[in-house]
Amino acid sequence: MTSKTVTLTDNATGKVIELPVHQGSHGPDCIDIRTLYKELGYFTYDPGFMSTASCSSAVTFIDGDEGTLLYRGYPIEQLAEQSTYLEVCYLLLNGDLPSSDELHNFSRIIKEHSMMHEAVRGFYDGFRHDAHPMAIMVGVVGALSAFYHDATDVHNPVHRKIAAHRLISKMPTIAAWSYKYANGQPFMYPKNRLSYTGNFLAMMFGVPTSTYEPDPIFVRALDLILILHADHEQNASTSTVRLSGSSEANPFAAISAGIASLWGPLHGGANEKVVMMLEDIVHSGKTVEEFVGRAKDKDDSFRLMGFGHRVYKNYDPRAKIIREMTHKLLAEIGGGEHDPLFEVALKLEKIALEDDYFVERKLYPNVDFYSGIILRAMGIPLNMFTVIFALARTVGWISHWNEMMQDPESRIGRPRQLYIGSKTRNYIPIEDR
Numbered sequence: 001m002t003s004k005t006v007t008l009t010d011n012a013t014g015k016v017i018e019l020p021v022h023q024g025s026h027g028p029d030c031i032d033i034r035t036l037y038k039e040l041g042y043f044t045y046d047p048g049f050m051s052t053a054s055c056s057s058a059v060t061f062i063d064g065d066e067g068t069l070l071y072r073g074y075p076i077e078q079l080a081e082q083s084t085y086l087e088v089c090y091l092l093l094n095g096d097l098p099s100s101d102e103l104h105n106f107s108r109i110i111k112e113h114s115m116m117h118e119a120v121r122g123f124y125d126g127f128r129h130d131a132h133p134m135a136i137m138v139g140v141v142g143a144l145s146a147f148y149h150d151a152t153d154v155h156n157p158v159h160r161k162i163a164a165h166r167l168i169s170k171m172p173t174i175a176a177w178s179y180k181y182a183n184g185q186p187f188m189y190p191k192n193r194l195s196y197t198g199n200f201l202a203m204m205f206g207v208p209t210s211t212y213e214p215d216p217i218f219v220r221a222l223d224l225i226l227i228l229h230a231d232h233e234q235n236a237s238t239s240t241v242r243l244s245g246s247s248e249a250n251p252f253a254a255i256s257a258g259i260a261s262l263w264g265p266l267h268g269g270a271n272e273k274v275v276m277m278l279e280d281i282v283h284s285g286k287t288v289e290e291f292v293g294r295a296k297d298k299d300d301s302f303r304l305m306g307f308g309h310r311v312y313k314n315y316d317p318r319a320k321i322i323r324e325m326t327h328k329l330l331a332e333i334g335g336g337e338h339d340p341l342f343e344v345a346l347k348l349e350k351i352a353l354e355d356d357y358f359v360e361r362k363l364y365p366n367v368d369f370y371s372g373i374i375l376r377a378m379g380i381p382l383n384m385f386t387v388i389f390a391l392a393r394t395v396g397w398i399s400h401w402n403e404m405m406q407d408p409e410s411r412i413g414r415p416r417q418l419y420i421g422s423k424t425r426n427y428i429p430i431e432d433r
């Protein structure tokens, strides 16, 4: 925080006020407008939060112009190369990298919580056989609040920590079971001898009749995907978790609200839509140029899925890492280098990046553009892509929720509005209308 201020003159009344300006460790300064309504009687108008910081946070920083992403100050490139998902979880939750003892202890705790109350299994039977796994995720994660409501005092830091551990730990089990349910296969229980990511793959692809050992190449690839999706500051789903949690709601219910928000195609649901779009291009017999033309046509609602971002006006650093990794993984699994979807994706990216429409609007590939190709190469079905995003993002959501719960400036979220409805009018009895 600084002593910098901004002076605001109301031209209508001549009243002048001074507003404090807060300075963060990185990023633009923020004008503190909390007293604006009291002083001048105005609200601010900012649909979609184009210029509004809804909170202060020390978790993640994005520089959208530079294409930089930091978790607790550490560049995503370094974490992707040198860390593991569980270590990143510790970092996001606690603020610093763990010592080896701390990491060992954290991993043990996460493993200990991976089983679910047996009654949770019953929830799955209530869903239609063809339910989208994200619908199941919203329901089952929300249902956890029925199991841990009385045991969760949101003002107690120890309770909050236990809720965080439970969520991170149970998410792979919940996610894998949503897949098993849709496929009519027996649910597999977690195996604590496996790594966090290996365990998830074993619960998804293992069956009771044979032994399944997760392929280390896939384990590393998926771990990297989880690291890259672990947090992304105040995006729609994180802001949803914060807003719903601001009423002191149960954290499992607040995370379920975040999952619902993530599912949308403009947010996490885009990874599924990207692969659908690429398949469409491959099978349509049309050229990539024709699809790019449609994306530019204002009379066509078609958009290039996996392109553009509210914050990044440069290449999304996560997309860069995933593109590199896709090359490697496809080569490692043999023959995959010639995956027609990957070839179309590379062509699409090249054409779009040279096209004036995309250049002028600074539309670059985002994290979802390549992640679907890699998940598909690992044999993960399309409708599980956003589930994997939700699994990874759980630590981000719960870290933000925890930060908000201990922030003395935090209050129940209550946006204002510009009312444009009818002025006051009198009720007319139905027989007189």
Ligand code: CMC
Residues within 6 Å of the ligand: 235, 265, 266, 267, 268, 269, 270, 295, 296, 302, 303, 304, 305, 306, 307, 308, 309, 310, 311, 361, 363, 366, 367, 368
């Ligand atoms: N294809 C074609 N045109 C686009 C695209 C696109 N993918 N994205 C933005 N534009 C155009 C848009 O039509 C607008 O043009 P104009 O100024 O002429 O009206 C301009 O670019 C600005 O777009 P916007 O919709 O005002 O930007 P926004 O910040 O509100 O939306 C976005 C960001 C990510 C929702 C949007 O770029 C989009 O719909 N992208 C496709 C969906 C997608 O890939 N989502 C994943 C986002 S990253 C991961 C995550 O958040 O989970």
